[in-house]
Every structure is written in C-alpha cells, then in structure tokens.
Amino acid sequence: QQQVKQSPQSLIVQKGGISIINCAYENTAFDYFPWYQQFPGKGPALLIAIRPDVSEKKEGRFTISFNKSAKQFSLHIMDSQPGDSATYFCAATPSHTGNQFYFGTGTSLTVIP
Amino acid sequence: NAGVTQTPKFQVLKTGQSMTLQCAQDMNHEYMSWYRQDPGMGLRLIHYSVGAGITDQGEVPNGYNVSRSTTEDFPLRLLSAAPSQTSVYFCASSPRGPETQYFGPGTRLLVL
Numbered sequence: 213q214q215q216v217k218q219s220p221q222s223l224i225v226q227k228g229g230i231s232i233i234n235c236a237y238e239n240t241a242f243d244y245f246p247w248y249q250q251f252p253g254k255g256p257a258l259l260i261a262i263r264p265d266v267s268e269k270k271e272g273r274f275t276i277s278f279n280k281s282a283k284q285f286s287l288h289i290m291d292s293q294p295g296d297s298a299t300y301f302c303a304a305t306p307s308h309t310g311n312q313f314y315f316g317t318g319t320s321l322t323v324i325p
Numbered sequence: 326n327a328g329v330t331q332t333p334k335f336q337v338l339k340t341g342q343s344m345t346l347q348c349a350q351d352m353n354h355e356y357m358s359w360y361r362q363d364p365g366m367g368l369r370l371i372h373y374s375v376g377a378g379i380t381d382q383g384e385v386p387n388g389y390n391v392s393r394s395t396t397e398d399f400p401l402r403l404l405s406a407a408p409s410q411t412s413v414y415f416c417a418s419s420p421r422g423p424e425t426q427y428f429g430p431g432t433r434l435l436v437l
Contacts, residue, residue, distance in 0.1 A: 218367070244423045255329075255415050255428030256368070301367055307423045310375040311356045312383060315367040 215239060216304050218316025225323050231289040233319045235302035238283060242304040242314075247276065247287050250299045250318075259300070260287070292323045326351050329429035331416050337435045338406040346401040346432050348416030356419045357399040358383070358426070359391065361412040368415065374399055406436045 217236045225231045235245075246261035262269045262276040262285065269276045275288040289296055302316040332347045350357065358373040360383075370383030374393040388410060390402040399418075403410060413433050419426040 221365075246423070246426070248428075253431075255417075255430050257428065258425055261424070303368075305423045310381065311358050311370075311373045311417075311419065311423060311426070313358070313368075313370055313423070313426070314384070315360075315369070317365055317367040 214317065215314035216302060216316045218302050218319060220319060221317070222320040223322070225292045225321065227292060227294060227323055227325050229292050229323075231287075231292045231296070231321055231323070233287045233300055233302070233321075234284065235286065235304075235316050236282075236284045237304050237314075239304070239306070239314075240283070241306035244305050244307045245276070245278065245285050246303050247274075248301045248303065248315075250301065256301060289321075292321075294323045294325050297321055297323050328352065329416055329418050329427050331414075331429040331432050333432060334430070335433045335435075337437065338403075339437055340407060342406050344403050344406065346403070346414055346416075346434070348399045348401065348429060349397050350399075350416075350418040350427070351397065352418065352420070352427070353396060354418035354427075355396070355421045356426075357393065358417045359389070359399070359401045360415045360417065361385065361410075362415060362431075363412050371401065371414075403434075406434075408436045410434065411436045 248256035249259045250256040273290045278285045359371040360368040372391040416429040
C-alpha cells in the first residue's frame with residue numbers, strides 16, 4: 213500500500229506557467245515532508261522541505277503548501293522553465309524513527325519552451 | 326568531497342548469483358540508506374542505518390542484507406539474485422535526522 217499518494221503522473225506546462233504537483237498521506241506520525249528533483253540518469257536531489265508546523269514554505273520559484281487537517285501537501289513551481297523538466301518526488305517520514313522515508317510514485321514534468 | 330559514491334554503475338547478473346553493491350560517503354554522515362527505484366513505484370526503502378553497527382529494515386528488505394562496520398561504508402548484498410530485483414539502486418546519506426539527504430548516482434542492476 214502506497215503510504216504517500218502523488219498526482220499527476222505526468223504534467224506538461226508552457227514556459228512561464230505554474231506547475232502544481234499534489235501529494236496525500238494517511239500516517240499522522242509523518243512530520244517531515246521533502247520534495248526531490250531527479251534528472252535522467254541522476255540521483256534525486258533535495259529541492260525543498262516542510263514540517264507541519266507551517267502551512268507554506270517558499271524558496272525562490274518553488275513553494276510547498278501544506279494542509280495538515282487534509283493530510284495533503286503540494287509543490288508549486290512558479291514561472292516554470294525548460295530546465296525544470298525533470299521527475300519530482302514527494303516524500304514523508306516520521307523523523308523520530310531515523311531515516312524511514314516513504315516516497316510518492318513521481319511526477320514527470322515537461323516544460324515546453 | 327566526492328559526496329556519495331556507488332559502484333558499480335551497471336551490473337548484469339544471472340538468477341541465483343550473489344553480489345555486493347558498494348556505497349561510500351566522505352561527509353562523515355551518521356545516517357545512510359538504500360533505496361530501489363522501479364518505474365511507476367517511486368523509491369522504496371530497503372535498509373537504513375543510523376550509525377556504525379546499527380541497521381534496520383525498510384519497506385522492502387527481503388532478499389537483501391546490509392552491514393555498517395564503518396561510518397563511511399554501507400554495502401548492500403544480494404544473496405541470491407532474482408529477476409524481480411532488476412532495478413536502479415540508490416544509496417543516500419544525511420548528517421543526522423531526515424534533513425538534507427544526499428543521493429548517490431545509482432547502480433543499474435539487471436537480473437536475467
């Protein structure tokens with residue numbers, strides 16, 4: 213059973229548009245929610261992360277929105293660029309257990325020039 | 326710093342063979358993990374370690390063994406390879422706790 217559900221599976225956005233990727237979870241013990249970016253042939257790289265004590269975190273063009281009551285969080289990429297074309301994974305962990313991360317299934321983002 | 330290194334980059338095995346995937350980090354990170362990545366399934370945690378001498382099972386540990394005798398190294402052993410273990414394997418490390426997990430470049434494994 214997938215602990216973290218991610219949608220959509222793929223996304224095509226025009227350059228300059230907003231890309232939105234959504235994730236949902238059930239385990240209320242999760243308390244750290246990172247997003248990873250992965251380019252073909254490379255390992256994932258941490259993009260941005262949030263803890264449930266805040267509802268939003270912004271770093272440059274990337275924003276995480278977090279809804280604790282709905283157990284949902286999303287990644288917004290503003291002014292999407294062709295260089296943002298990659299696969300994005302959300303993840304979650306109950307941080308007190310060490311490093312037990314649960315990943316979503318990934319979203320393949322294509323930004324069209 | 327080389328970061329997280331993995332060897333080999335690519336490996337072909339026959340069913341029933343054993344092998345060890347190597348992972349090393351030079352950042353003095355306490356936490357290390359092994360994941361497998363399969364199409365449409367994201368990354369799934371195989372085993373993880375919170376320090377030398379301490380390991381624990383993740384989501385999909387069957388068929389794999391790990392040990393952590395030093396802070397730097399965290400090898401993953403396939404005991405008897407099966408076609409279902411065909412995957413891309415990633416090793417990751419972080420200083421302490423979940424923040425800033427650094428991934429290696431991956432090992433692509435094909436089991437025939």
